[in-house]
Amino acid sequence: MTSVLHAKTVLIVGAAGRIGSAVVDAVLSAGGRAIALDTDAAGLQTLVDAHGTDALVCGSVDMVDRESVDRALSSAHDRFGAVDGAVNAAYPRNTRYGRHFFDVEYADFCENTGLHMGGYFLFMQACARYALEHQRPFSLVNLSSIYGSMVPRFEVYDGTAMTMPIEYAAIKAGIEHMTGYVNAYMKSRNVAFRANCVSPGGILAGQDEQFLARYGNHCLSKGMLDARDITGAIVFLLSDGARYVVGQNLVVDDGFSI
Ligand SMILES: NC(=O)c1ccc[n+]([C@@H]2O[C@H](COP(=O)([O-])OP(=O)(O)OC[C@H]3O[C@@H](n4cnc5c(N)ncnc54)[C@H](O)[C@@H]3O)[C@@H](O)[C@H]2O)c1
Numbered sequence: 691m692t693s694v695l696h697a698k699t700v701l702i703v704g705a706a707g708r709i710g711s712a713v714v715d716a717v718l719s720a721g722g723r724a725i726a727l728d729t730d731a732a733g734l735q736t737l738v739d740a741h742g743t744d745a746l747v748c749g750s751v752d753m754v755d756r757e758s759v760d761r762a763l764s765s766a767h768d769r770f771g772a773v774d775g776a777v778n779a780a781y782p783r784n785t786r787y788g789r790h791f792f793d794v795e796y797a798d799f800c801e802n803t804g805l806h807m808g809g810y811f812l813f814m815q816a817c818a819r820y821a822l823e824h825q826r827p828f829s830l831v832n833l834s835s836i837y838g839s840m841v842p843r844f845e846v847y848d849g850t851a852m853t854m855p856i857e858y859a860a861i862k863a864g865i866e867h868m869t870g871y872v873n874a875y876m877k878s879r880n881v882a883f884r885a886n887c888v889s890p891g892g893i894l895a896g897q898d899e900q901f902l903a904r905y906g907n908h909c910l911s912k913g914m915l916d917a918r919d920i921t922g923a924i925v926f927l928l929s930d931g932a933r934y935v936v937g938q939n940l941v942v943d944d945g946f947s948i
Pocket residue numbers: 703704705706707708709710727728729730733751752753754778779780781782783809833834835836889890891892893894
């Protein structure tokens with residue numbers, strides 16, 4: 691990857707996760723500086739071990755704690771002079787998340803949508819406020835999913851313990867619509883704040899072989915992807931090459947949803 695993020699500082703939430711850690715890697719490889727935030731302190735330490743601390747700063751931050759997010763933004767600003775963009779790759783959920791439709795309790799539905807969709811709302815609000823206060827261009831990339839805009843193909847999960855939970859559909863559709871909302875809200879405020887979504891297909895993580903084969907039948911060439919397959923789209927949206935890309939949803943799924 692070329693240095694398309696040279697001298698840019700990018701905040702990444704969920705940075706210790708499967709996709710987040712690949713984003714940290716891609717931002718650094720593209721010449722940027724990464725502020726890696728997560729609740730998983732051990733995962734953050736792994737990032738420091740891999741990348742050092744010249745261009746990487748890590749912080750224990752809970753996305754649903756407004757003060758801790760604001761603190762992270764302002765200390766990134768103090769350290770590097772500015773924050774140019776952010777990626778939200780966090781995946782908060784409670785221990786009962788991931789159940790079949792008839793097994794989802796109302797309290798769990800509310801808790802999981804509150805944590806995930808609510809957390810993405812809070813983070814978007816913090817980024818927009820930062821851009822406004824500092825009068826700086828800002829590019830925010832929200833991780834959505836193919837399931838934000840398509841209904842699940844439930845047959846790919848048949849005979850496995852997996853499913854696609856109803857909360858996820860609500861959360862990701864909500865994130866995509868909120869992304870449009872924030873762009874519309876910010877448009878008249880005289881600051882080049884832009885937010886876009888990237889919607890990955892499934893990421894390979896030791897899933898059931900039968901599922902992988904069925905899933906792959908709907909794809910063009912690879913099937914389930916690696917987290918690194920998603921990062922080109924994210925780096926593009928963070929870069930100046932995407933300066934006029936506003937409020938879009940870039941689907942990266944090897945054709946699964948087509
Ligand atoms: N893995 C997939 O197949 C896939 C597919 C499409 C979309 N996505 C989306 O991509 C994003 C990342 O997914 P992933 O597979 O890398 O997830 P992951 O579980 O591997 O990583 C998520 C990270 O978020 C962190 N996190 C959770 N709650 C947090 C909070 N409150 N504050 C800060 N950090 C918090 C976790 O500690 C973890 O490191 C999610 O939005 C997910 O919905 C994933």
